[in-house]
Amino acid sequence: MTEQPNDLRIDYVEFNVADIAASKAFYGKAFGWGFTDYGPQYCEFDDGRLKGGFTTFEPPKPGGPLVILYADDLEAALTAVEAAGGGIVRPITAFPGGRRFHFSDPDGYELAVWTKA
Secondary structure (H helix, E strand, C coil): CCCCCCCCCCCEEEEECCCHHHHHHHHHHHHCCEEEECCCCEEEEECCCCEEEEECCCCCCCCCCCEEEECCCHHHHHHHHHHCCCEEEEEEEEECCEEEEEEECCCCCEEEEEEEC
């Protein structure tokens, strides 16, 4: 299998957060992400496929585009989000081709997790 070029694909997602340590704790516990700190106001996250960042350079800005994660086991992902302190905004619902739920993180960002039908 040949590697696909990254031109015109999502490459990085950045969140303005109130507390980097709290964001690392939430996403690490809920999804097992890894982190690299770049000073007191920036931390890169890595989910094993996509990288992004948490920064305190600006205040949190909930809203904007919906970032959607994938999970093989949607119920386990929902349980992990709740155990990490996330709020369920929309419970698991079906849509053509799969199911998903929406949650809010500690800074109020709304994200979703989906799985195939």
